Amino acid sequence: MTARYEGEAFKERFGPWAVVAGGSDGIGAAFARELAGRGVNVAAIARRKEPLAALCRGLRTDYGVEARGIQADLTGDDLLREVGAATDDLDVGLFVYNAGASSRSEEFLQAGPEYALSMMNLNCRGPIVLSHHFGQRLTKRGRGGLLFMSSLACLAGCHYQAIYSATKSFDTILAEGLWHELTPMGVDVLGVLAGATRTESVLHTSDNFKDAMDPAEVASGALDHLGCGPNWVPGETNQAVARGTWPVPRVALINGMSQATAALFDLEHKAVEGQEFHE
Numbered sequence: 001m002t003a004r005y006e007g008e009a010f011k012e013r014f015g016p017w018a019v020v021a022g023g024s025d026g027i028g029a030a031f032a033r034e035l036a037g038r039g040v041n042v043a044a045i046a047r048r049k050e051p052l053a054a055l056c057r058g059l060r061t062d063y064g065v066e067a068r069g070i071q072a073d074l075t076g077d078d079l080l081r082e083v084g085a086a087t088d089d090l091d092v093g094l095f096v097y098n099a100g101a102s103s104r105s106e107e108f109l110q111a112g113p114e115y116a117l118s119m120m121n122l123n124c125r126g127p128i129v130l131s132h133h134f135g136q137r138l139t140k141r142g143r144g145g146l147l148f149m150s151s152l153a154c155l156a157g158c159h160y161q162a163i164y165s166a167t168k169s170f171d172t173i174l175a176e177g178l179w180h181e182l183t184p185m186g187v188d189v190l191g192v193l194a195g196a197t198r199t200e201s202v203l204h205t206s207d208n209f210k211d212a213m214d215p216a217e218v219a220s221g222a223l224d225h226l227g228c229g230p231n232w233v234p235g236e237t238n239q240a241v242a243r244g245t246w247p248v249p250r251v252a253l254i255n256g257m258s259q260a261t262a263a264l265f266d267l268e269h270k271a272v273e274g275q276e277f278h279e
């Protein structure tokens with residue numbers, strides 16, 4: 001697959017700054033390093049100060065880019081104000097909502113509703129608040145990207161992961177709708193349905209993640225697919241699973257649903273061209 005934007009074209013469209021929500025560790029840190037390797041400055045959001053500081057030092061010395069660590073909780077009430085205050089002075093070309101892995105496997109009724117509600121804040125409220133904020137800035141600029149990390153778990157409700165799979169389904173569907181709305185305004189939207197990936201957040205939950213995909217492979221493939229939305233699935237086995245579950249091509253389905261919705265409310269509809277997740 002040839003990336004839609006490479007070299008200077010990538011920097012011009014998605015630079016000079018990218019913001020990565022959940023960017024100090026795992027796939028988020030891999031996004032930060034991949035972006036720095038492409039010459040884009042990175043502002044990374046996470047809760048813990050030291051991993052953020054270490055990441056930023058590494059980005060500056062290894063890649064010669066500017067880096068900013070933003071200490072904030074993506075589930076916090078003050079999220080918009082904190083992230084706005086820390087990034088309003090930056091010319092942001094790409095926003096990645098990365099954080100959101102599930103650290104527990106248990107049945108819905110085994111735990112109180114608090115864990116489920118905090119996952120809803122992290123995987124639904126956070127993406128809404130920040131993609132609305134950066135979406136407005138990017139459409140005003142007329143070029144850029146919004147990338148949402150989702151999961152193959154979104155393909156169906158899952159026993160032991162009922163809340164996680166439901167919130168990831170929200171992320172996938174939100175990305176698809178925004179892809180249709182924002183593509184004509186110069187903003188590339190991509191939802192990434194990752195399968196098992198070797199990160200600190202999940203390695204402590206099961207030894208089976210030791211043989212999973214490399215976070216760098218997921219992050220670089222996702223960046224290569226910016227402009228090829230609405231969604232991308234990393235890894236051939238994962239793609240085969242998604243293809244079996246989604247027999248109707250997503251681009252046609254999103255256009256069809258958007259057209260039917262527009263007709264119902266007497267609104268305008270224009271079809272958007274896109275690429276299927278396995279292309």
Ligand SMILES: NC(=O)c1ccc[n+]([C@@H]2O[C@H](COP(=O)([O-])OP(=O)(O)OC[C@H]3O[C@@H](n4cnc5c(N)ncnc54)[C@H](OP(=O)(O)O)[C@@H]3O)[C@@H](O)[C@H]2O)c1
Binds near residue numbers: 045
């Ligand atoms: N790993 C997998 O197997 C896998 C599979 C499918 C999909 N995915 C998806 O890929 C994405 C990344 O997953 P990941 O495994 O790399 O781990 P992750 O736990 O989602 O991300 C880790 C990063 O997010 C930050 N973070 C976590 N919660 C935060 C919060 N409330 N506020 C601010 N920052 C927060 C962490 O730093 P702090 O802890 O310091 O805050 C760290 O920088 C997720 O959306 C996940 O659903 C992962």
